[in-house]
Amino acid sequence: xxxxxxPIDDSRDVQLLEQLARARATLVEQIGRRIIGQHKxxxxxxxxxLAGGHVLLVGVPGLAKTLLVQTVAEALDLSFSRVQFxxxxxxxxxxxxxxxxxxxxxxxxxxxxxxxxIFANVVLxxxxxxxxxxxxxxxxxxxxxxxVSVGTTTYRLEQPFLVLATQNPLEMEGTYxxxxxxxxxxxxxxxxxxxxxxAMHGILERTTRDSSTxxxxxxxxxxxxxxxxxxxxxxxxxxxxxxxxxxxLGTHPxxxxxxxxxxxxxxxxxxxxxxxxxxLAAKIQALNQGHAxxxxxxxxxxxxxxxxxxxxxxxxxxxxxxxTDAMVQExxxxxxxx
Numbered sequence: 463x464x465x466x467x468x469p470i471d472d473s474r475d476v477q478l479l480e481q482l483a484r485a486r487a488t489l490v491e492q493i494g495r496r497i498i499g500q501h502k503x504x505x506x507x508x509x510x511x512l513a514g515g516h517v518l519l520v521g522v523p524g525l526a527k528t529l530l531v532q533t534v535a536e537a538l539d540l541s542f543s544r545v546q547f548x549x550x551x552x553x554x555x556x557x558x559x560x561x562x563x564x565x566x567x568x569x570x571x572x573x574x575x576x577x578x579x580i581f582a583n584v585v586l587x588x589x590x591x592x593x594x595x596x597x598x599x600x601x602x603x604x605x606x607x608x609x610v611s612v613g614t615t616t617y618r619l620e621q622p623f624l625v626l627a628t629q630n631p632l633e634m635e636g637t638y639x640x641x642x643x644x645x646x647x648x649x650x651x652x653x654x655x656x657x658x659x660x661a662m663h664g665i666l667e668r669t670t671r672d673s674s675t676x677x678x679x680x681x682x683x684x685x686x687x688x689x690x691x692x693x694x695x696x697x698x699x700x701x702x703x704x705x706x707x708x709x710x711l712g713t714h715p716x717x718x719x720x721x722x723x724x725x726x727x728x729x730x731x732x733x734x735x736x737x738x739x740x741x742l743a744a745k746i747q748a749l750n751q752g753h754a755x756x757x758x759x760x761x762x763x764x765x766x767x768x769x770x771x772x773x774x775x776x777x778x779x780x781x782x783x784x785x786t787d788a789m790v791q792e793x794x795x796x797x798x799x800x
Contacts, residue, residue: 476754478692483749485689486512488680492537495675497530498668499661503652505750506743506767507534507626513742514690515649516605516625518590518640518771525654527628531586539682540583540622547593553600556580557610575612580604583620583683587627591637598644601625605647622686642774649739651771653787696745698756703741705799706761710737712793713773721796723789727779732772739768758799766790 486508493504503519507530510517519527528544535542545556558578565572579585580601590598604610608619627648629640645651657665668675681689712719713731724731741756743764748756766787773786 479696479749479754482512482689482692483752485681485685486746486749489537492677492680493530493533495677496533496668497526498664499657500526500530500654503530503654506650506652506764509743509746509750509764510649511622511624511686512689512693512746513649513739514622514624515739515742516647517627518645518648518651519626519628519654520631520651521628521654522656523630525656527654528586528588530654531584531626531628533677534626535584535586536677537680538584538686539679540686541620542584542586543579543582544586544588545579546588547590547597549592549594551593551597553597554578556597556600557604557612560612575615575617577617578610580610581617581619583622583624585623585625587625589630590627591629591640593638595638595641598638598640602644602647605644620683622683622690645771646733646735648771650743650767652767653770693742693745693749696748696754696756698741698745701800702756702758702761705758705797706737706740706744708797709740709761709765709769709793710734712797713769713789719793719797721789721792723784723792724773727775727782727784727789728773729776729779730774732769736768736772740764743768762794765794769793 489508489511490504493508494501497504507517507519511534519530521527532542532544545551556578557580558576560573561576562571563574564570587601604619604623605625608621608623610617610619630637708719710732711717712721713724713728713736714720715725715728715731717724717731720728740761744756744760747760747763748754751760753760769790770786773789775784775786
């Protein structure tokens with residue numbers, strides 16, 4: 463197994479890392495006041511927030527995907543907007559549009575840009591696959607460049623900026639698959655699973671009472687941006703970084719690191735964004751484990767949500783309904799850690 467880097471020695475850096483760990487724990491605690499179970503989903507969602515990445519949440523209706531996003535927004539002192547994606551939604555409904563208004567000073571009519579819901583720190587794109595590809599693409603520039611272009615003018619979005627999208631994996635009628643380019647811009651794809659029997663008891667006990675559980679705002683925008691810089695400072699050794707690279711290359715058929723399932727069922731593998739996501743998320747995972755350095759186990763812990771949506775199946779894979787999760791799990795046993 464690849465060796466770990468040494469912990470950070472500088473006392474100020476150690477203090478900042480401890481501060482980030484406390485902030486993360488506090489945020490998870492506030493989310494847990496409403497969300498029962500789903501600990502892994504909450505941890506990964508907070509990791510994406512601190513890494514500055516967008517998240518795609520996939521799960522059947524009724525699993526509190528929307529409530530989870532709303533709770534995260536309430537726990538952050540940030541602006542929040544929700545967009546309900548429907549087939550008749552237009553790109554301008556997301557980005558905004560120019561309106562012809564009368565200037566009270568001059569009496570002339572002038573165009574004034576009315577900002578759309580994309581101009582928020584946290585944007586919930588509810589049932590994103592119900593909108594047409596043209597409307598879905600309106601998010602591309604915002605997600606990648608943190609800006610919106612309307613006509614000849616480009617408007618910068620305020621940082622931090624986070625898109626949290628939900629998707630129903632069962633209902634296919636009236637839906638449009640997300641383009642590969644947009645899927646690749648999601649830092650993580652998280653699968654929200656059905657709660658356990660014990661978690662169901664907790665859900666019923668909390669949701670059938672007279673009042674809802676309040677959530678306290680624990681982080682503002684400036685603190686989140688600072689936490690992101692601190693997280694990036696967590697050291698990772700070159701051998702462990704090489705392991706993340708081998709996992710990424712292993713998703714490509716005919717690669718020397720590819721597994722049998724990848725060679726048989728994959729048409730194209732993950733982009734370099736996958737390696738970036740794994741390394742950044744692993745740094746936060748390390749802090750979650752109380753370490754000031756990244757280990758192989760940290761990379762392995764975040765590989766699935768970082769890779770599962772970046773593997774494109776070939777015709778045989780789609781016909782056999784092969785799970786990309788199974789392909790990633792096979793890669794984790796196939797690719798050497800050293």
